[in-house]
Amino acid sequence: MKPKIEDVAKVAGVSPTTVSRVLNDRGYISSKTKEKVFAAMKEINYVPNDLARSLYNKRTYLIGVIVPSTNHPFFGELVDSIEKMCNDRGYKVLLCNSLQEAEKEKKYWDMLRRNQVDGVIVVTYNRGLIDKNQQFPAVAIDHYLSENIHVVSSDNFQGGELASKELLDVGCKNIIHINGDVNLETPANERQYAYEKVMHDAGRKPLTYHVPNVAYLESNIDVIKQLFQENPDVDGIFASDDLLAIRTLQHAKSLGYRIPEDLKIIGYDGTGLIRSIYPELSTIVQPTYQIAENAVETLIEEIDGTSQEIKEKTLSVSLWKGKTTRASS
Amino acid sequence: MKPKIEDVAKVAGVSPTTVSRVLNDRGYISSKTKEKVFAAMKEINYVPNDLARSLYNKRTYLIGVIVPSTNHPFFGELVDSIEKMCNDRGYKVLLCNSLQEAEKEKKYWDMLRRNQVDGVIVVTYNRGLIDKNQQFPAVAIDHYLSENIHVVSSDNFQGGELASKELLDVGCKNIIHINGDVNLETPANERQYAYEKVMHDAGRKPLTYHVPNVAYLESNIDVIKQLFQENPDVDGIFASDDLLAIRTLQHAKSLGYRIPEDLKIIGYDGTGLIRSIYPELSTIVQPTYQIAENAVETLIEEIDGTSQEIKEKTLSVSLWKGKTTRASS
DNA sequence: CTGAAAGCGCTTACAG
DNA sequence: CTGAAAGCGCTTACAG
Structure with a gap:
């Protein structure tokens, strides 16, 4: 059995109350007593039970x-x-x-x-x-x-703006947005609204494709294919997630697009990991x-x-x- | 205050024992009583306290x-x-x-x-x-x-063998291994031993570089640079970690190496993530x-x-x- | 400076 | 089928 406060008390020759006090460093205890108690704890290898503590302390x-x-x-x-x-x-x-x-x-x-x-x-x-x-x-x-x-x-609207404007700034004309499940209330929705606003302000028509699940990359490839089939002249893509951006970039390359000459891409999240292994990917960095x-x-x-x-x-x-x-x- | 079993008991007009019994579905309780108790629990929004439970049940x-x-x-x-x-x-x-x-x-x-x-x-x-x-x-x-x-x-020796042999199989002559901190007893050590064995068996001289910390990519770049300075004729690299492999690959490209024509690289871990965003990277997949x-x-x-x-x-x-x-x- | 007692919220023999 | 009592391991007023 695991030793409890009572066992420590017996070994140290004091009451459980006292043991608890030295454990919590509460109230005045003579240093002699303290030492005895600590010695006893070491001796029987006592470990306090935080469950009991938590129960009492709420x-x-x-x-x-x-x-x-x-x-x-x-x-x-x-x-x-x-x-x-x-x-x-x-x-x-x-x-x-x-x-x-x-x-x-x-x-x-x-x-x-x-x-x-x-x-x-x-x-x-x-x-x-x-x-x-x-x-x-x-x-x-x-x-x-x-x-x-x-x-x-984090400011998802600002992020959507930054990303969309970046694509405009570097000369993209046909900018498409890829986002996650249209039915989910994710913060990525804000990114989309910002994209739409920036497009409108620039006199362009926004166009957004939705993948079924950002996390399961396999399920997204169909949407990506469709995007390129329906818009071969796309020259800028803002993806609401870096993994999605990378997947899109790969597919674009396989279709013969040169990045960034023919097509520019920007992602979202900018984790340390992605920035480290994919430094070439432009992205919005979340703090x-x-x-x-x-x-x-x-x-x-x-x-x-x-x-x-x-x-x-x-x-x-x-x-x-x-x-x-x-x-x- | 959060309701406790006693409160449920009062509302249901039974004893705490009985409430505990219906909670744990232990012993025989009339279905009437059960219903009363469940109703009482809903009524006062009772949630069992697992701390107390755990304390007793150990x-x-x-x-x-x-x-x-x-x-x-x-x-x-x-x-x-x-x-x-x-x-x-x-x-x-x-x-x-x-x-x-x-x-x-x-x-x-x-x-x-x-x-x-x-x-x-x-x-x-x-x-x-x-x-x-x-x-x-x-x-x-x-x-x-x-x-x-x-x-x-996972079988780290087997992984090291697989990786090293793969490089030999595709024609590499000067194969270098990059591993983590030499002072750490990581499983990657086995990968290194396997590499050394495969090299010896093939009549080649093994050479391993150690980076200070696999996780902090920034700290590794110096070692990678050194590797290429000291071995410009390297044509195969086995890195004990995918992130390290990717970093090495990037640096090699920046030096003008063509992958895989001039230099072949294989990593380790093969997580779903890396395989998905870096499918071109050969790697050993851990299960x-x-x-x-x-x-x-x-x-x-x-x-x-x-x-x-x-x-x-x-x-x-x-x-x-x-x-x-x-x-x- | 130290101890006996009650209680945190639960469960389980033991009776009935 | 149901309840009163003791106990899980701890802590804190309350005494002394």
Whole structure:
């Protein structure tokens, strides 16, 4: 059996109360007693049971993180940053990969409640999930969920603008946008609106193709093919995701398009990974680290009761200019 | 205050014992009582407290997962698979990104003990971590840790052989290997041994360059530069990691090497992500899904006490043949 | 400076 | 078929 406080107390010749006190460094204890207790703990290899502690304190220092999948570079990077921030502040991360399935998200949400997490950081595009009795502090990333849930986003409209203008600036005439599932309420919708606005302002007609699932690249190739068949004269493509952009670029090359001479391409997300292995790809860089930082800080503030107001924070994105949008004068 | 079992009991007009019984579906309860209890739970929006449950049952259904970082595609994919497997079997994942720092790993390990996780899946290259009193079931991935910890690996020697032979097969004469930190006991060491064996068997002299940190790509460029300066006649490179391979490929191109005509390159890991966005890169594909599956199953078997023996499982890898090792006859 | 007692929210023998 | 009591391992008023 694992030793408990009582066992330590016996070995040290003191009461459990005293052991608990030295453990928590609370109240005044003679240094002799402290030493005895520490010695006893080493001797029997005592490890405190945080379950019991949490039960009493009603505080687990556990944060639930719900994302579609750590497999996608953006979420891998985001989760990495969130975990780091949490760890720095003494919180632990319960990871939930929802695969964007509403049913799974619902189950995870319930599981997190049962496990008494102190708060949740969630990336979801399904609004209906959160029941009105939602009890714990939560921060949603990139998507409004309900009036008592904070939102931390990057500026998706700005990103859409930056990307679209970049293509115009380098001389594209026929600019097409590729986005994800048209039925999903993702932040990529904002990117599309921005694209449409920029096109209108420039007197061009916007045209958007939607792939069924950004994450499952295989399922997207048909849409990409269709795009080129229907628009052989396309000379600029703004994809709402870097993986999609790369896939499109590959297909274009296989059709004989020269990049950037015949066709310019820009993606979205700009994770460190993609920028490192595909530096030539122009893209909009999301401030992943700041998103994570803001989300974790906002959450902990609410947990600690430091701040009452529900916050909405929007962070700026930036342009990574690679060869795929190099002006081909 | 959150409602507890006692509150449900009052509303339903039964004892807490009975509520607990319907909650756990244990013992015989009249269906009338059941209904009353369920109705009461809905009415006051009751959610069981798994902390209290776990405290009593000495079972948390929590699994700690320690990896260097979800930011690396291989670990992102691995964690994704592990989390999926765990979720399917009713376990939850406590995520720990150690960044390969021994100190952090140690802290995480202690934290997991305090949190009473049922078991741990760990990717670490530091052997000294695990104290002899290590209590809970654990599975190490790709690296032997101690006699009471299972190991699930892919066959790194086989992978090294496959990669090296592939380069020989397509006609390379001067084959150089790039590996990670020479001081780390990573599975990539096996890949290097295999490379050296294949070279010797072919009557060639092996030559390995070590980069300081596979994960931080920026820090590796100096070594890559050095490699080409010192061996301008290199015509085959086996990198122990796809990201490293891609970086090397980029640098080679910038120096004017044509791939694969002048120089052939093969990487390692072959994650779905890399294969999808860099299909031209030849690589050794690790069976990530099976690794995760085996690790989770082995761990749960030990947790359940179904199996006593400590297992060592080695899974086969396979070759993904892309253009970067196309024979240039 | 230290201890006995009650309680965190649950579950399970033990009675009935 | 149902309930009162004790206990999971910890912590904190309340006494002394």
